[in-house]
Amino acid sequence: MKKIVLTLALLVGGLYVQAQQVRFGIKGGANLSSLGEYKHALLASEDAQLEYKLGFHAGVFSQIYINQKWGLETAIYFTQLGGRDQDRNFDEDYKLKATANYLQLPLSVFREIQLSDRMKLFPSIGIYAGYGLSGTIKATGQIQNIDIAQQQDYFDDFARRFDFGGTAGVQVGLGNVLLGAGYYQGVLRVNKQKTNWDDNAYNSNFKLTVGYLF
Template structure:
């Protein structure tokens, strides 16, 4: 993680130096951005044999961008970001037969770490206000599930309950490394350099490798700030 952050910082410094060298002859500008993610996972339908409840999970994104004007009010903005996605989940499994039964409940947080490449087409409604839309390409770097398991067993008149905490790396062989989504958003520049940004990205591809189950997709709402070197 430290190496990744240092790499993004180096890239930001490189873009700043590139901007200084090219600003007199090129309209292209470079910048850095960072902010918060509120992410969740969605599935194609709810045909599960157990109850699953999902909530938004907090994460962050950070990286660099280049803004390339292509017309008077249009520009293309490719970005290179580190982005944390995933979800908070509660899964509940139950089985009962006669006087015997059990319930397993998992309350955990799934964090998926991606390097993402959004390519946004931006339209300036006002000189300082823009809207945007475009594809986002992602590469899964790592993942982790962390939470608690509660197991309750009923046998006749006897009831026993156990609790256990866990923290595990996700089995990468089960996950698709490539992720694809579509983003829409907006931004407002308070100054020539500093902007507030907001974007929603809806996942298109399944985060898991092909299987007979339902497709599970990443979705994320992002808010943050961007600083453009001028």
Template sequence: MKKIILSAMAVMAFGFANAQEVKYGVKGGLNLSSLSGDTDGMDLKSKFGFHAGGFVEIKFSEKFAIQPELLYSTQGTRFDDMEVEGYKTKTCFNFDYINVPVMFKYFAVEKFFIEAGPQIGFLTSAKARVKVDQLNIDNKEDIKENFESIDFGLNFGAGYEFTENIFASARYNLGLANIAKTEAGDDSKVHNGVFSVSVGYKF
């Protein structure tokens, strides 16, 4: 992971040194996230969230650009209708991350681009919300100690520039790191997965 991050930083430095154009911007949008891996047969469902933050687009040719970003992102998963002592429960895992993607953009045709790149995420909050409607129970619990503080993944996406300033994009984050904290002898693995749709403005 360190090698990939250092390589990304080196490429950004090269991009700044050779940039033809540098633009700053803001972006935000919706997330559709879930978890995958060793989930004990739970029927996990996607949950909606959002992301918002800023970016720098370093364009060093007509076709290629690098775009480091800093985003606040709400993620997680939910699972309904689990039975506990005869009662049906509804559970939602709510994660808050500060994500730092570094995207490599290729403008395939005018205004349309594809992008890919690594992402590191820092977990700032993790809470579980459990509801039992039959008992009028709605509890929240801090579960951050059960998850790793750092996530790592790869992003793939595409977008379209409507004007010189306004654009929209769609992206999928494939989580590669195991975010579940495990004890000795437990090789369980859990990964984030997030599909996001964004709109942004470049200054």
């Protein structure tokens, strides 16, 4: 993982030197993240659909133009991922919430499409690397009439800190303002202990972003 981050850094550094144009900006927005289906120990090995948790992201980015139409966008974000599950029936009434804070480094290739004098479209595809900073997992409620009220440290007790995956998205440029939507899918297993039933946790995240180019 460290080699991947170093390779990305060297690649971006070389592109800055050869770039025709470089622009910098800030971004922030909302996340809708998921860990998928995972049997978590805090729920006594019950199936948990760790999905649809709201979070946020914020950071700085740059657009590096290779020519007039093609370029690379790189960034460094603080982003909040995780998942949540809730069930309520005759023998279960519980909530489980996993919150994980990451430092994330995406790198994507984009194409600039001029729609009008002030409007541009930027479809993109790329990769990202992430490092876990902090987080918690909390479970409360009842399962089969047994009270549960437990909490774990996300990374010390449950997850591996390194994350890596692919990205795809599109942005609309209105002058210096960027409005974007994207999807991040992790390919590295999140949980430290691999499960035998092949329902391991993986980060996935839909994001809506507002940015400003200086």
